[in-house]
Amino acid sequence: MRTLLLAALLFSGCATDPAVVETPAGAVRGSLDGQTRTFQGIRYATAARWTAPKPAPAWKGVRDARKPGPMCPQVGSQYAQTASTNEDCLMLNVTAPRTAGSNRPVMVWVHGDGALGAGHFSDARLLAAKGVVVVTINYRLGVFSGFGHPGLSDGGTYGLQDQQEALRWVRRSIAAFGGDPGNVTLFGVSYGALAISGHLTAPASAGLFHRAVMMSGESMMDMPAGALAAGMPAAPSFWRTAAEAEGLGQVYAKQLGCADLACLRALPVERILKVPQIMNVFQTYAHGNAVLPESPAAALAAGRFHRMPVLAGATKDEHRLFTALEPPLTAASYAERLKAAFGEDAARVARRYPAHPSPDLAWSRVMTDRMWARGTDAQNRALAEHVPVYGYEFADRDAPMFLPIEPRFDWGAYHAGDLPYLFPEPGVRFTPEQKRLSERMVGYWTTFARTGTPNGPGLPAWPRLERGTQSLAPDAIKRIDYAAEHNLAFWR
Template identity: 55%
Template sequence: MAKRRGPAVAALGVAVALLATGACAQSAARGPADAGHGAPTAVVRTDAGTVRGTVSGRHRSFRGIPYAGPPTGEHRWAAPRPVRPWQGVRGATRPGPLCPQVPAQYGGTTSLEEDCLVLNVTAPARSGRGRGLPVFVWIHGDGTIGGGHLFDARRLADRGLMVVTVNYRLGVFGGFAHPGLPGSGTFALQDQQAALRWVARNAAAFGGDPGNVTVAGTSFGAAAIVGHLTSPSARGLFHRAVLSSGEGMMDMLAGMMGPQVPAYRWYTWRTVRDLRDAGRDVAAGLGCAGPDPGRALRCLRALPVKRILEVPYVMNVFQAFAFGEGVLPELPEKALEEGRFHRVPVLSGATRDEHRLFVGLTWDAVNGKLTEGQYEELAVTAFGKERAAAVLAEYPVDAFPSPALAWATVVTDRMWARGTYAQHTALGRHVPTYAYEFADRRAPMYLPVPAGDFDFGAYHASDTPYVFEDEALRGRFTPAQARLADAVTDYWATFAATGRPGRRGLAPWPAFEPGSPVPHTQSLAPGAVTAVDYAAAHNLAFWRRLG
């Protein structure tokens, strides 16, 4: 079986590794520097013990607070367990360890540390009196690299929010599945829910309101939130949701992420059986095969982290969530379509040119320019010969500056925009839904990709630094982009506080109404925050006709 499944699993790993770069702000963003010995401190009592953070300027910061016990030994691939209480005052001035990870094409972080289930709190230095602060919980994207402390939340805290950023188990440690393993394929989701339960118990101690919690994420993180929206065990843990470039209702046709990458019906979701089959293959490759699942798991849990990470693509194979049991009893996409999800307001959107990042990394910016012949071959691989002819007629190569941009537009429209619009529609039928498109086509590139003449446009996750502070990019924003960053952050913060993104001083942002002729989508561009006909801009009528 390992030989039969291996190539497909490896190809999926490559595809997901590229697609999930929504967390790439991690490789470039920097959190506030640790305070020196003479810096003011802040002391807070949590339910597990007292922590000492720092006060710097307008902010209070607490870093590396454990929200669950170490997932080590027999607790590797198990539900998160409670933190062991501590005596005295625990320092919370430095980041905790990143969860196990290896460098990716778009990020160089490395860690072998499993005792990594920590979170960080950033809040205004003065919380004021009266009701607690709205709480904003950030789930970073990617699913194989990064961590919460790599996102600097001071800009959001300046808007009166208590911001929590979270580490969770990644890749094979967060999504591993195996016969006889309870919770298979959902350990990352379980970690995130454990962090939300920590917020419910402890937010008030930091000046936050546990009755007003927004959970937000980008890319893989946004897909996780779609899972939480449909997970029975997440009921009541949050009251609003922000989905940035989410993949919860997205599929992938063959070749869209590269010539050798096959099609997948659900991009983010896998059946428990499929992931358990993959886990059995990985166990065999690690020398832990056998008819007794318990013995195989004991063997796997005894392996050093480094040995597991040395298996090619092992992190990316499990960069998905399993449905069919426990945490996700049914396919989240189906649950959204049929209205079975937690009723909370949602702010949801994507970028104008989502797929340009992946085309650039696969071809023009790294491996040579995509040719017209390759563009045609990719279309045939994805759509079949007959439908490819219709696609090539609708997106003729001579209508674009290059074949690469033609292909990026095809995939942005067919895969990203189609899935995003379906998500808006499913949500908007039942809850207040505010749709957006980030459209700054000159957004600075914050990822470590080669410089060149490829036009990345408003690439995947290019809106992240417009919300999270990034000192390296701050000097590269034009005045108009700096104003856009303020507006986007104001929208997100206002939504977290009230459940609506609009307020005085901001351009109006009506809700997305699925039954209207042109449901409102807010276009966010420098000097041009206005409505856009999202379906028309991404040619969705054509894709509906094509099927």
């Protein structure tokens, strides 16, 4: 009762300091700007290594929430120079309108990658200025998330469990910030969107969110051989079985010099992170346990998922970013990659996607169509059999690059190129037309969070998937035939 009374006072205008919010666990002091207020580094859970998260304990007094909390352990990459060894990292951030209000739509952001990143890197002020409350979260990554080993309970799912606990925090606490716990949209990009497809099928996620936005997700994708690097084997799914996770865990335990869990849990974080590729190997979530009883890909295809409206899509040139992270292709190496990926069908693919004038761009288009578009189409069509689905393609081929990668060809509408249109990035400059596209995308996403459809006043009409996919480009928002654009009849 005391918590509810204090929250009511805050939003009735009686509170003397709008930067302070009383949550059920304790008070926090955030930062104010012109239209929004932001609270960072709020602890939502605690967890020992490879155990289920528990709600964070309450505190007394007013905690400072003006700076981000620690990132979860990570080693960074060539496109993100981040690093952390802090396992006490289950923090979240809340950005809300500055003006008093209640029962506002809530949007919970799951960042991408799965081996690096943190919630505070996503500046949610554009979204919050539209009258929604945005929560961005940290969750365990890589080997601290997807690791499996005999004796672990629900191994391979710890990051997913963290996200569930963050959603429970939202259910308990978001009303204090003016949000409606009965209207929660879970949205994410890439690996974050993959996680959301897991929540659509996870029993314990039922009722924790009410709408889903999946941007460039891999829920029903598979990877041909060499898709991301020469010599890389084919992968039938972005999910793995619990048995596979345990087998990999035992292999890496030996590399770490451990024969049991006690030894593994006692290792310093720094020792674990020194093992090459250990963070990337365990990005994948495992199924065949209490958290994910079956593969989300199979569950979605069979219609076994929590019913809710979905907004989902991909970018027009998804794979160009990944090609740019590899050494340049020649006509000869392009032919070799096609042979490894498609065997006796390589010649047919080469005729449809010739190496001239750029083997790099040809390979990018092959993988964009065969892997990304094919998987996105399968996902959206499976969902649309049961719920309203609004499909999109981000198609700004002049989207500014916000990652520290040197270009060697035209990026096009690359993977994650749509992020700065929702979350402003330092140093990114838009043309007037791109700024207008950003405004419309923010409008679409927040309207969907409010009503379950992206259609609203002042926005170009967006049909449901049955009538086409919405192409999002500067001054060119229109309906397209996604299957025809990406040669999906050929790939079928």
